[in-house]
Amino acid sequence: MKEKVYVLQVLEGLHAGGMETLIMNYLRQIDHTSVQIDFLVFSGPSHYDEEVESLGSTIYRLTPRRTNPIKNYWEIDRFFSRHLEYSIVHIHQGITYFKPLNSAYKHKVPIRIVHSHGIDIRYRTKLRWFYHHYAIPHICKMATNYFACSDDAAKQMFDTKIIDSKAYYLMKNAIDIQRFSFNFETRREMRQALHIEGKHVIGHIGRFDYAKNHDFLIRLFSEVNKVDTDSLLLLIGTGENYEAIQKKVDEYGLKEKVLFLGVRDDVHRLLQAIDVFVLPSRFEGIPFVGIEAQAAGLPCIFSTNVDRNIDVTETSSFLSLTDSIDNWVEQVLSAFQKDRISVTRILADKGYDIKVEAKKLERFYLRKGEPIDR
Secondary structure: OOEEEEEEEEOOOOOOOOHHOOOOHHHHHHOOOOOEEEEEEEEOOOOHHHHHHHHHOOEEEEEOOOHHHHHHHHHHHHHHHHHHOOOOOEEOOOHHHHHHHHHHHHHOOOEEEEEEEEEEEEEEOOOHHHHHHHHHHHHHHHEEEEOOOHHHHHHHOOOHHHHHHOOEEEOOOOOOOHOOOOOOOHHHHHHHOOOOOEEEEEEEEEOOOOHHOOOHHHHHHHHHHHHHOOEEEEOOOOOHHHHHHHHHHHHHHOOEEEEEEEOOOHHHHHHHHOOOEOOOOEEEOHHHHHHHHHOOOOEEEEEEEEEEEEHOOOOOOEEEEOHHHHHHHHHHHHHHHHOOOOOHHHHOOOOEEEHHHHHHHHHHHHHHOOOOOO
């Protein structure tokens, strides 16, 4: 009988974000009789907790560093001294979780993965710059394996020697392609349910925070709506700026034209109902929702701050936030006229089919760090 492998995933919490959704996509596909995947988190109850536990995983919850850094430090060390069953620790937030990696190294966990999920320019303050350049060399020494969602994301954390080595793995932001593929009947049902039949709908999915740049999106929609009064904006997500953006919508007089849908479990269906996906981020890696939107056959418009590797289907548009608002409006209006296309084969060929990619990760875990087929 094959020995079961125990893997510990380390991240802030199981929230309804892109990174967490990616982890869930892989978790759902991996054979849990061979690979036991558990979670070490630093937050209260979160969106995916119930599903994670239903799949047989255990969630360990420790004190957040920002709440009590000393207690956080002590609890992490105690955790790794007591839980010697894990032969693999997979850490998902790079420099943020320096201490869990350090403790895994100290307690001799054989395989220590650090995973870069995207490009973040927020560290470009003096303090963050110092921490980034101080921590990264130590992280690279303590880790045994190095994962990233794109080569550009990898370059933010790993040097060329690592990226060119067998210890580096490009783990794509894979999805269930068939689930997101365009379906006309689903589109009709969702548009009826949302009462948006006959409308031109801009869609956006993302946390309401500084990075996602909702301020710009509301301004853009205001200008689009002046030209196309049948246009609507559909916003999915929540976050600290949620109420501020609601207020801004009111100030623009767009309350009846903007739908705030909150966190949803039916994003694959909602994407069928919209006509163009817009993501004007101030900074971004490879946004998970961008892959999903392309899988739904949607025309996508991204800011140039988004990693261009997101354009898997080579059909997306990129505009600078310094471009005139008229250029953005023109791109949106043009996208309203585009037909939905099937990109299932393209996404699968480029490594975004979760059914295939999850099996690669499973083999990596079972082989405990041996190179994955690329």
